[in-house]
Amino acid sequence: MAHDPSAVPTPAPASPAAAESRASRGQLSSLWRAMRHLEGRRLWIGLGLLVLGTLSEGAAIMTFLPVLQLVGAGGTTIDLSGLDFPGAGLLPAVIPLGLLLLAIVGLTGLQALFNRSKAVYLSDLIYDFTNHYRTALFRDVAQARWAHVARIPRSRIEHALTGEIERLYLAAFLVLSILQNLVGLSLYFVLSLAISVPMTLLSYGFGIVALALMRPFRRLARHYGDRLQDRRERQLAAVSEFVGSLKMARSMNLESRYLGLFSAILGQTKADAREFTRQSTIGSGLFQFAVVSGAALFIWVALRWVHLDVGRIVILLLLFMRTAPRFMGMQGAVQQLLVDLPAWGAITRLRDDLQAQHDPAMEGSDPAPAPRREIRLDRVTWRFPGESREAVSDCSLTLRAGELTVLVGPSGAGKTSMADIVMGLLEPQKGAVLVDGTALRPGQLRRWRDRTGYVAQEPFMINGTIRENMAIAAGGPVDDERIFRALDLASAGFVRNLPAGLETMMGDRGALLSGGERQRIAVARALLREPDVLVLDEATSALDWENEEALIRAIDGLRGRMTILAITHRPALSRAADAVFVMEAGRVVASERPREQGMQAEGYLGRMTS
Incomplete structure (x- = not known):
């Protein structure tokens, strides 16, 4: 005889008070x-x-x-x-x-x-x-x-x-x-x-x-x-x-x-x-x-x-x-x-x-290689949990070692996600990040991040001195010579002329310094890590033209010392780049090499500056 589900008594639902x-x-x-x-x-x-x-x-x-x-x-x-x-x-x-x-x-x-x-x-x-x-x-x-x-x-x-x-x-x-x-x-x-x-x-x-x-x-x-x-x-x-x-x-x-x-x-x-x-x-x-x-x-x-x-x-x-x-x-x-x-x-x-959502890479301690020739993102795909649209979809691009590479494109195009993949913050769900032809493994990502430096559009600053803010990157006390060397590389030598020097208070979120000074100190702090890869996320977008030019000169001076990836909406930094990749809707749709080919009037960079 077939079992009749209706014959099974259904327990009465618990009252809200009983459930609580x-x-x-x-x-x-x-x-x-x-x-x-x-x-x-x-x-x-x-x-x-x-x-x-x-x-x-x-x-x-x-x-x-x-x-x-x-x-x-x-x-x-x-x-x-x-x-x-x-x-x-x-x-x-x-x-x-x-x-x-x-x-x-x-x-x-x-x-x-x-x-x-x-x-x-x-x-x-x-x-x-x-x-x-x-x-x-x-x-x-x-x-x-x-x-x-x-x-x-x-x-x-x-x-x-x-x-x-x-x-x-x-x-x-x-x-x-x-x-x-x-x-x-x-x-x-x-x-x-x-x-x-x-x-x-x-x-x-x-x-x-x-x-x-x-x-x-x-x-x-x-x-x-x-x-x-x-x-x-x-x-x-x-x-x-x-x-x-x-x-x-x-x-x-x-x-x-x-x-x-x-x-x-x-x-x-x-x-x-x-x-x-x-x-x-x-x-x-x-x-x-x-x-x-x-x-x-x-x-x-x-x-x-x-x-x-x-x-x-x-x-x-x-x-x-x-x-x-x-x-x-x-x-x-x-x-x-x-x-x-x-x-x-x-x-x-x-x-x-x-x-x-524990990140297995946090336990990784495998050595990560320093890029000697290139970093290549090979058909990488990334989608945030719960999202239907892919932030990065089947993207490929190459960052040549020692060059300045720029990502441009409208907001929401996937530029920041690409930068996070380069830094090892995000692990591609498809594709791979290749360093000189060898794919980075999950166990290497933590050590890979030791090789990177990062500068955000609004850099994090503690309410302390310039010395204290610089020491964050070193993870502890650091000698003045190293600090000033990093400041000089970032065109932040103005610190030497401040009355209190490295003991100058920066204020909450660096509010006691100008935007350009604050941003150059942020770059210097990233350089204090002596990174192989420097990532700049809209680092010049909030600056006036004079401070932007000073920061671009500092970035230009780093060419050959490290591989630089910059995200920007500003044409000045794009003109200084060795390579420009254009992203739209999570994909790389075009690329240019301004220093070799000149500005292409019909290209994205040309439209930015027209």
């Missing part, structure tokens, strides 16, 4: 496993310290019960004559009450010192845990394929490395705080049972019911944590976009637009926080009311029904005063954990995404 609860439990379980795996024995030592700390608190409280029961006549001494246990005969018959109370105070002081050491140990443990994940995320970003990293919003990466990691620290701290509360409640439960079973069951049952009634407020915290995640990402994206385009925004009077956008996001964040605070404080108030009601009921039952003596009631009340805040702390810690737990989810999702 499972997601939170999954994230919490994942966080706990990560802490246990990474910290190992240290975590168990930390938990042991939490247990000892709670035990010391209970011991300090429980000493008051025998003290109260053994107080002699007049209330100034402790009568030990009636004690019967091994070694009791070695104790004096009477001990001054003040001396014993002083000893209890001393023990409490030792307990405070222990708690201080415990807090420092746990703080180090949590910092090590979060710093491990900060470093791991940083490494994942650095080692992922360039094509993938370039498509992730920079603000998302910055937010994960800063704000989300800080929330992860809080989440890890709260996990330990919850464990501490659980340990404390367990120990106090045992102590309470030793005094009165019914009163213990009454007080703990009341606390458990109160926690159960707070579930809607914990669900509210989970929703708020998800919204907070989104709001903070949008907030940082707005800041990053504004700061990155500050000059453009000022020049086009767009400040009010960015301010309005930023204010709107802050307003939404404030509204979310206000609603969460309003609702959560209602929950806290109800919980406190329940605790006070429980205390009143506790005293009533203890006196009227259980008929405990005053000494036991005092001790039980002391224990109740310890357990009630722990129930309240448990509710608060779980609620705050649900707010911060989405940060762990965001970090792990980003790490999984980056690790899935």
Whole structure:
């Protein structure tokens, strides 16, 4: 008989609340496993310290019960004559009450010192845990394929490395705080049972019911944590976009637009926080009311029904005063954990995404050859993930060693992708990069990048001195002679005449220097690497004609020292080139050699200069 699919009962879909609860439990379980795996024995030592700390608190409280029961006549001494246990005969018959109370105070002081050491140990443990994940995320970003990293919003990466990691620290701290509360409640439960079973069951049952009634407020915290995640990402994206385009925004009077956008996001964040605070404080108030009601009921039952003596009631009340805040702390810690737990989810999702795009070339250490005759891109093809159109399609071109080769063409033609392939940032999906006839292998790409220098249209500059910006290329301190040699090659000798010389501050993104000075320092920094291949991506496009001519003269002086590939829309650099390749829609459609053939009026270069 044929199987009838309709006969199989279809399980009812889970409610959104149940799905969210499972997601939170999954994230919490994942966080706990990560802490246990990474910290190992240290975590168990930390938990042991939490247990000892709670035990010391209970011991300090429980000493008051025998003290109260053994107080002699007049209330100034402790009568030990009636004690019967091994070694009791070695104790004096009477001990001054003040001396014993002083000893209890001393023990409490030792307990405070222990708690201080415990807090420092746990703080180090949590910092090590979060710093491990900060470093791991940083490494994942650095080692992922360039094509993938370039498509992730920079603000998302910055937010994960800063704000989300800080929330992860809080989440890890709260996990330990919850464990501490659980340990404390367990120990106090045992102590309470030793005094009165019914009163213990009454007080703990009341606390458990109160926690159960707070579930809607914990669900509210989970929703708020998800919204907070989104709001903070949008907030940082707005800041990053504004700061990155500050000059453009000022020049086009767009400040009010960015301010309005930023204010709107802050307003939404404030509204979310206000609603969460309003609702959560209602929950806290109800919980406190329940605790006070429980205390009143506790005293009533203890006196009227259980008929405990005053000494036991005092001790039980002391224990109740310890357990009630722990129930309240448990509710608060779980609620705050649900707010911060989405940060762990965001970090792990980003790490999984980056690790899935890990660049195998990062592990490569095979030597890469220096180009002696040529670098040839042989029918290379590249398409960005998720894109239907190929950025580079079946392209072939040759860069002769020691020559200046220029790529020209409209925006989106694939010029930058070609340059990235030459530098080894992108590995062709089809075709190959040949150095003197031998194809570069994936294991050689990292060492190949050691042979390249790169200058962008807007070069990266730190807010430091010229010396510090130059030292970036060397990966550490570098002597002045090497720096000035590179500056001279880049026609940046003006640095010698600056009052502070190499100690001249460049400002944020090099803003204290002119565009031409900044660009020539960027070229000098690339030359400090002593590259075999220099790639210039629109390096002259933002310069005036005088600075452009100075930079072209510097580039011309490098001819024969290294192989140079330049992307440009400016005719001046094209006229100085040994070879010009024209790209359109991801393909090389024409090539010229201006220095050998002259300017072809009918060619692309001719149209650029006409």
